[in-house]
Amino acid sequence: MEERIKNISNKAKEEDIEEIEEIEEVKEVEEAPNRFNSISKPTNTILNIMFLIIAAVCIVPFLFVLMVSFTSEASLQVNGYRFWPEEWSLEAYKYIFKSGSNIIRAYGITIIVTITGTILGLIIMTTFAYALSRKNFAYRKFFTKLIFIPMLFSGGMVSSYLVVTRFLGLKNNILALILPICVSSFHIIILRTFFKTSVPDAIVESAKIDGASEFVLFMKVVLPISLPGIATIALFLTLGFWNDWFNAMLYIDNNSLIPVQYLLIKLETSMEFLINNSNTMGVSATEAVAKMPKETVKMAIVVITTIPIIFAYPFFQKYFVSGLTIGAVKE
Amino acid sequence: MAKFKNLDKKKNKSTLKKLKENREFLLLTLPGTVWFLIFAYLPMIGIVIAFKNWRISGGFIESLIKSQWVGLSNFKFLFNSSDAWLITRNTVLYNIVFIVLGIVVPVTFAILLNELLNKKLSKFYQSSMFLPYFLSWVVVSYCLFVFLSPEKGYINGIITALGKDKISWYTEPKYWTIIIIFMSQWKSVGYGTVVYLASICGIDKCYYEAAMIDGATKWQQIKYITIPSLKPVLLIMFITAVGGMFRADFGLFYQLPKNSGALYSVTNVIDTYVYRGLMNLGNIGMSSAAALYQSFVGLILILVTNGIVRKVDNENAFF
Numbered sequence: 001m002e003e004r005i006k007n008i009s010n011k012a013k014e015e016d017i018e019e020i021e022e023i024e025e026v027k028e029v030e031e032a033p034n035r036f037n038s039i040s041k042p043t044n045t046i047l048n049i050m051f052l053i054i055a056a057v058c059i060v061p062f063l064f065v066l067m068v069s070f071t072s073e074a075s076l077q078v079n080g081y082r083f084w085p086e087e088w089s090l091e092a093y094k095y096i097f098k099s100g101s102n103i104i105r106a107y108g109i110t111i112i113v114t115i116t117g118t119i120l121g122l123i124i125m126t127t128f129a130y131a132l133s134r135k136n137f138a139y140r141k142f143f144t145k146l147i148f149i150p151m152l153f154s155g156g157m158v159s160s161y162l163v164v165t166r167f168l169g170l171k172n173n174i175l176a177l178i179l180p181i182c183v184s185s186f187h188i189i190i191l192r193t194f195f196k197t198s199v200p201d202a203i204v205e206s207a208k209i210d211g212a213s214e215f216v217l218f219m220k221v222v223l224p225i226s227l228p229g230i231a232t233i234a235l236f237l238t239l240g241f242w243n244d245w246f247n248a249m250l251y252i253d254n255n256s257l258i259p260v261q262y263l264l265i266k267l268e269t270s271m272e273f274l275i276n277n278s279n280t281m282g283v284s285a286t287e288a289v290a291k292m293p294k295e296t297v298k299m300a301i302v303v304i305t306t307i308p309i310i311f312a313y314p315f316f317q318k319y320f321v322s323g324l325t326i327g328a329v330k331e
Numbered sequence: 332m333a334k335f336k337n338l339d340k341k342k343n344k345s346t347l348k349k350l351k352e353n354r355e356f357l358l359l360t361l362p363g364t365v366w367f368l369i370f371a372y373l374p375m376i377g378i379v380i381a382f383k384n385w386r387i388s389g390g391f392i393e394s395l396i397k398s399q400w401v402g403l404s405n406f407k408f409l410f411n412s413s414d415a416w417l418i419t420r421n422t423v424l425y426n427i428v429f430i431v432l433g434i435v436v437p438v439t440f441a442i443l444l445n446e447l448l449n450k451k452l453s454k455f456y457q458s459s460m461f462l463p464y465f466l467s468w469v470v471v472s473y474c475l476f477v478f479l480s481p482e483k484g485y486i487n488g489i490i491t492a493l494g495k496d497k498i499s500w501y502t503e504p505k506y507w508t509i510i511i512i513f514m515s516q517w518k519s520v521g522y523g524t525v526v527y528l529a530s531i532c533g534i535d536k537c538y539y540e541a542a543m544i545d546g547a548t549k550w551q552q553i554k555y556i557t558i559p560s561l562k563p564v565l566l567i568m569f570i571t572a573v574g575g576m577f578r579a580d581f582g583l584f585y586q587l588p589k590n591s592g593a594l595y596s597v598t599n600v601i602d603t604y605v606y607r608g609l610m611n612l613g614n615i616g617m618s619s620a621a622a623l624y625q626s627f628v629g630l631i632l633i634l635v636t637n638g639i640v641r642k643v644d645n646e647n648a649f650f
Contacts, residue, residue, distance in 0.1 A: 055459035061474035080483035128363030131356040153630045155374025156622030167391035183366045214355035243467035302473045
């Protein structure tokens with residue numbers, strides 16, 4: 001029976017792919033130069049110049065930070081932040097990899113939180129969304145209301161804070177960085193819409209006739225077909241966890257548990273935080289701070305925090321747009 | 332009587348049967364339901380803190396029950412302070428500006444990008460404009476700091492080169508209204524542009540061709556085809572934005588100005604006020620009153636907007 005289900009789902013996938021290919025072909029035809037209703041060349045040039053400036057405004061600030069991180073601390077002290085460093089240097093990055101054990105650990109925390117949070121969020125939300133997507137689930141309306149009400153009204157920051165710290169006792173616990181933001185009504189609605197539209201009823205019914213339970217159906221048929229939709233939500237979640245500092249600010253005081261985004265906030269006020277093994281090195285903390293390439297190290301941390309997002313950017317962009325368009329579809 | 336009892340029994344039985352038939356689905360929704368009960372509904376019960384004098388005695392539920400009722404005194408305290416007016420004004424005014432710009436700017440950009448002759452360049456502009464959306468406010472605040480840092484910043488470098496006095500950016504409130512508005516657009520314009528552009532690409536080309544044949548200008552095409560076609564997306568975005576008019580992006584108002592006290596007059600919004608009350612002052616009563624004020628007005632706003640939209644144009648209402 002399982003094989004049959006697999007066959008069915010494979011077939012459905014193939015059909016999907018064919019369909020997508022067809023759509024793409026159509027698109028290409030449509031995008032072929034159609035001078036009939038186009039803007040004039042001079043207008044086009046003006047628009048291009050305008051958008052070139054806007055695009056530059058959007059990416060230059062980050063490139064600036066990148067340049068500063070490769071500047072030598074000495075020339076930075078003299079010249080201030082400059083687009084083109086007078087003296088190039090790798091000392092900030094060397095410092096991070098040699099004696100930045102606190103930075104590496106914060107980076108590790110961010111990675112752990114991102115991975116576990118994304119997986120946990122996906123498990124909770126896909127199962128919930130699947131049940132909501134099935135017409136023969138008798139309590140569908142009730143559970144839809146259950147996730148819809150929190151979109152309209154929330155208990156607010158104070159009582160949420162007290163629930164996490166007092167009710168769950170998660171102050172200074174890594175779970176406080178994961179649990180409060182791993183589920184969202186909006187994501188569940190996107191997933192539900194995706195399951196509804198991408199899984200043909202015929203497949204579900206034929207699998208049911210073969211006696212497949214809902215769990216088998218979900219795992220073996222629905223999940224494989226819906227991978228693009230799930231990838232979208234996975235990326236939403238990953239970005240959310242990677243960029244989160246607010247929960248750390250609320251719930252984490254323990255320096256060994258802070259994620260890298262929050263580390264950057266702490267570094268704004270004090271660099272001493274980076275010096276952990278000053279005693280063993282035989283220098284006082286203040287001396288160590290004085291020796292450290294302070295400004296450039298901060299910028300280098302900003303860079304290594306953002307680099308993974310830049311690399312994943314093509315994926316993000318592709319899936320975000322599809323997710324956003326699904327999300328905008330009303331039920 | 333006996334008949335009723337029988338009916339009751341039958342009903343009970345059918346409920347049981349229904350539960351049993353749906354047990355697999357119920358099991359699948361269980362983790363999500365638990366999450367919503369703890370992280371969404373328990374805090375909703377917790378809003379009664381705003382009417383109590385919160386004292387810790389044991390766990391959350393126990394403290395909640397044992398804390399004394401104080402009626403509206405938390406709210407009186409909040410609304411008697413000058414802060415209540417300031418944070419409400421800041422939150423609402425900024426949001427009105429954000430709603431207007433958040434529709435006008437991305438829709439304009441999307442329409443113009445769609446007209447560009449070179450599709451590859453258009454893709455490149457989109458990608459560049461979308462990038463800031465993916466950066467956290469912490470990273471953005473560093474990106475801004477390299478320009479605005481009082482001693483080493485790029486802008487002060489230019490100012491001194493021109494022979495003028497340096498500006499202490501992080502203590503001068505007069506510049507921050509513009510900075511906040513600009514940075515919020517900087518971070519979100521790409522997102523809006525991409526959403527609207529996706530909708531514009533979905534419009535059937537036949538309309539434009541027919542309009543062309545009838546001699547419509549570009550401007551007329553935009554006015555009579557593009558914008559009406561965008562209406563459903565625009566309305567959903569609008570309702571959500573108005574519903575969130577009492578909410579502010581915490582990072583924008585707290586992290587970007589580096590929590591600078593000198594700037595509170597233009598950067599303090601309800602969210603930052605609640606946060607500072609909770610974490611810095613430990614004033615749970617007042618901050619929970621502010622949080623409830625925010626949630627309650629937000630609920631009313633979203634219900635009213637949705638009601639209006641439903642009356643005018645039933646198809647595009649949110650719910």
